[in-house]
Amino acid sequence: MKGTLVVFRSDLSDIVHSRGFILICAITGAVSIAAVVVAPMALRDWLATGVPWEEARPMIENFVGLAASYVPLLIIFVFTATWATDPLAKEKARGTLESLLATPLTAKSVWMGKTLSIFLPAYIIGAVVTLAVILSMNLGAITPATGQFVFLPPQGFTSFVFLPLFLFALVSLGVMLSLITNPVIGQTVVILVGVILLQVIGQVSARVLWLLASWDYALYALAGAALLGAIVFYLSRSLNKEKIVLSSKGKWA
């Protein structure tokens, strides 16, 4: 645990002080501001047409649920794509990873430290942006027009707990694959799963309006997290220093 924390703190500091982080924060900030401004405007216009609350409610809940799912997903994918591949490939090539592994640190503590350093800032930024978007939709459009505040408990659990758990498992899978194979493989797996997930959520929300606001959806997210977590746990049993060293540059020297 101590080793994980040491790696986490160092990597987190590197990420936070990198140009990539500033760039991602700037882009995320710009997109969030746009979302915070545009989403309430669109809702306001729609609610101004006089649509009855009973008819509008499932649509709005679905819309909020979509925002609460997409925002953390997108931010975590951007973070994983940025820090789980190229920097790890450089660490392998420059030998910093091999030097780390030659210390008393275990392969698993290096893996977890790196995973947490990518996941936690993404989670925090994702949560803040999600909250901002939900608040702006409610306070900027829904509450003034209907007197309601739309963000149901299942949506809260899904957005801030279950979906992040799934994403944590996905990031840890991506980092593990980057450590023991070519980092591009780790990146590809994460992006592939991400794209499929975004597609599935988008398609399902269009067909079953009530789903994203339901406990069913929250439980699907939890089950997905548990399943992916179990797969990652199973794969992690074979994670060792030799695999990481041999997947790095100069393995046959």
Add this chain to the structure above:
Amino acid sequence: MKDVITLEGISKHLGQREVLRGVSFATQQGDIFGFLGPNGAGKTTTIRVLLGLLRPDSGKATIMGEHVDRDEARRKVGFLLESDGLYDNKTAEENLWYYARIYGMTDPAQRVDRVLNLVELQDRATDKVGTYSRGMRQRLALARAMTHNPELLVLDEPTAGVDPSGQIDLRDIILNMAHKERKTIFLSSHNLDEVQRICNRIAIIDRGEIKLYGELEQLRREMSRNAVEIETTEAISPPLADELKSLSHLGFQDGEGGHLSFLPRKGTRVPDIVRLLVDRGAEIEGVYAKQTSLEKIYSAIVKETEPS
């Protein structure tokens, strides 16, 4: 004397290739142990086994009695690998503090200052490592290896790519570490001169096998027992030189001018060599016993195992 490193019958395959074949040797406390071998001989793989980075297929590796996989063993080792493993975006101090924390040091400030002093980098302590020269990086990597005050230092080609004055500095630092800090040093190197100057014990590895192992002075004495220089009145003819080279048991080394060097194999007598030369028309002026350099020992061992 206590054994610090003990490797017993270490074998390792990487893919289909057998990279180490029953590698065995030991180093004792206070040794500066030179580990020599051509590229691809298995030096780096041996070091990786020693540091617990690769698991041997068979055999046993221990550091001060602890299996190399154990935490206790790794805490006793400081290392400098082929790549220095330093973070360019961190300062020298930050690099050392990071490793100090990994080794569980709670207040490493004094120790970090001390090792930076030892490698004479205290003035550049707050500079980013990305701005350092190759020699400075290697010195810092040595400091990092020393941060947690280990008993053993494993150094893989510490002077590779460093300019001559930097090499001298590094050599002095290594000697300081060995003598003043009383560390045991395992030095893998291509630089025979460096090994000859600072090591007291060596092993030569080739094609994954230890070909020669022991105390350097004793090996030199043993090898010199047979080494001989024969002076002829004139330089020998190229066909005769070729013939001497083809007779590998003679251990013909070189024959510039009228000075012929031989490192005959066991069972080959010097009078037989002299008779052969006389039979081929050479006039002998003198026959002298010769002190063998590490370079000669190395080339004799490595050439002997080259495929024909």
